Amino acid sequence: MADTGHRHLQSPSITRTFFVAYLLTGSTAQAEDAMLEAIASWSADRSENELFEQTIRAALRPKDEQAPHMGVATDSDYVRLPAELQAVLRLTSPLRHCFVLRTLVGMSRQACSRLLELTMPCVDQHTCDALRSLPSFAVSHSSQSC
Numbered sequence: 001m002a003d004t005g006h007r008h009l010q011s012p013s014i015t016r017t018f019f020v021a022y023l024l025t026g027s028t029a030q031a032e033d034a035m036l037e038a039i040a041s042w043s044a045d046r047s048e049n050e051l052f053e054q055t056i057r058a059a060l061r062p063k064d065e066q067a068p069h070m071g072v073a074t075d076s077d078y079v080r081l082p083a084e085l086q087a088v089l090r091l092t093s094p095l096r097h098c099f100v101l102r103t104l105v106g107m108s109r110q111a112c113s114r115l116l117e118l119t120m121p122c123v124d125q126h127t128c129d130a131l132r133s134l135p136s137f138a139v140s141h142s143s144q145s146c
Contacts, residue, residue, distance in 0.1 A: 013048045020052075021059040023100045026089050028077050034058035056115060060097065084136050091130055098123050099130035 014035075021031035038054035078086060088096060088104075097116055101107045102123065113120045128146030 013052070017052050017055045020100060020105055021055050022077070023085070023088060023104065024056065024059040024097055026078075026096075030063065031059060034061075053115070056101070060115065084134070087134050087136070088130075091133060094118075095126050095130040095133065098126035099134070102127045103131070 017038075018031055018035055021034045022028060025031050025034065034055050035058075037058040038051055041054060042051045078089060081089070088099060091099060094116075098112060098118075101112045101115065102109070107115070109120045109123055112118075112123045116123065118126070131146055
């Protein structure tokens with residue numbers, strides 16, 4: 001657990017936050033960088049939800065031109081994932097970002113729209129396109145109107 005002075009961050013919260021950052025970036029190194037950046041700016045008087053959102057913002061921030069292509073996972077952790085999550089990592093960035101935040105994290109359309117700086121119809125379209133590309137997820141999320 002990371003010590004923030006007055007309060008400890010909860011391990012399940014850190015693990016979840018890191019995994020979401022990994023799914024957004026497709027890179028262990030970039031997910032770690034996003035976590036470290038968020039933790040460095042976090043203070044004990046702020047909620048862990050704020051840390052989660054700060055990490056997501058850092059993970060979504062465009063990287064330099066030298067960064068690997070974001071459409072496919074860039075490290076060996078990829079092969080350890082279940083086939084369904086490997087398929088998620090193969091989605092293009094816009095589809096993957098919307099799918100991860102809306103479907104896997106469960107963010108509202110409004111929150112997703114704000115974080116991704118997209119209109120709500122665009123978030124809906126990207127999420128539906130991702131669901132159509134991921135048949136194993138589409139069956140379990142058939143209540144989503146696409």
